[in-house]
Amino acid sequence: MTADGMRVAVVGAGVSGLAVSILLRRRGVRCDVYEKSDALGAVGAGIQLSPNGARILHELGAEPSIRQRGSTARAIETRRWNDGTLLSRVAHGNVCEDRFRAPYYLVHRADLQACLVDLLPPGQIHLGRAVSGVVEHDDRVELRFADGGSATADVVIGADGVHSALRGAVVDDRPVISGYSVYRGLVPASAVPSFEDDPRVMFWFGPGRHVTYYPVSSGRTVHFSAVCADPSAGTAPRSSAADGRDLLAEFDGWHEDVRQVVRAAGSVTRWGLFDRNLSDRYRTGRVALVGDAAHPMLPFLSQGASQALEDAVALADSLTEDMTDVPGALRRYEAIRMPRTAEVHRQSRLRSSTFHLSDGPLQAERDATLAEQRDLTHLDWLYGDAIRSIHALAGR
Secondary structure (H helix, E strand, O other), X not given: OOHHHOEEEEEOOOHHHHHHHHHHHHOOXXXXXXXXXXXXXXXXXEEEEOHHHHHHHHHHOOHHHHHHHOEEOOEEEXXXXXXXXXXXXXXXXXXXXXHHOOOOEEEEHHHHHHHHHOOOOOOOEEEOOOEEEEEEOOOOEEEEEOOOOEEEEOEEEEOXXXXXXXXXXXXXXXXXXXXXXXXXXXXXXXXXXXXXXXXOEEEEEEOOEEEEEEEEHHHOEEEEEEXXXXXXOOOOOOEEEEOHHHHXXXXXXXOHHHHHHHHOOOOEEEEEEEEOOOXXXXXXXXXXXXXXXXXXXXXXXXXXXXXXXXXXXXXXXXXXXXXXXXXXXXXXXXXXXXXXXXXXXXXXXXXXXXXXXXXXXXXXXXXXXXXXXXXXXXXHHHHXXXXXXXXXXXXX
């Protein structure tokens, strides 16, 4: 099979789905994206895009767009919940670009999606096409849609998130409840005036809770995430509107800087936090999972988008290395990504406890460790080159 003879169907127009579509099309592969939403718009809130993902975005050609639409973090700063004691400040900015050849971006999810959509030709994304099932044959895969329609492809890529409709075709499991909910919102830039001169990620750690906020939309607004222990997280709807006054009460006694951000929110959405146990399969013979559909992770390492971009490169490389053997290509993709994503998944779960320690000896030990992390060397394993660059792949 040649590149122009292969047909690929991608389910989901998120970061991983769009990125893999861009890469495959550039290699001559016919690729269609099916998205269940009726429109692409301002869904979600902020994303932290670390250098391992930012490098890929640059190599895709999106650097001018992401620099215009996002912000570059000068540092990641961590403080104590009640008195504001500085626990750690790790400089990023130019130091990050010098060490890892890319910055640490802070961007609205819709802006990142728009950067990727701009790199696709018109007509490749099919909206309002919710997938209801998939039937795999030896030589093809049939997608079935909720509207009664169908599509046939040589390969189907599931890029449809933690509650993936396609994951069941690969592995039989269920989302794992973390015991936490996250409250997300956007507030005016005036809520954190220091971001104008010092754009950065702010973490606040406290017992059973933590808060993160940073500038997005070129600094015009601030995204915040407030994570709280929540025994009902697995029984409530996946997302729902929340009362800002109730959220403010959750942070009674916290530093006024935190309360000022929460108080400024005009609307707040509550999401239960889920991941899944790491599967030993990311593919079948002709169906492959990428991003959160393959390895949904808790957001405590801020790696969802960057790992999705890494997946896209690895899968596009594997598929186009030898198009005569699709099952073999998908096995290569799985072998490339499994060790890396397993470690990121493990580290994300560890932070579920270390971020939320009650005051005491373990908390003091954690804070001492944070104080020792004065530069970026402890992040080499995460921000460094996990896969070959796109240019090397395309030129082999």
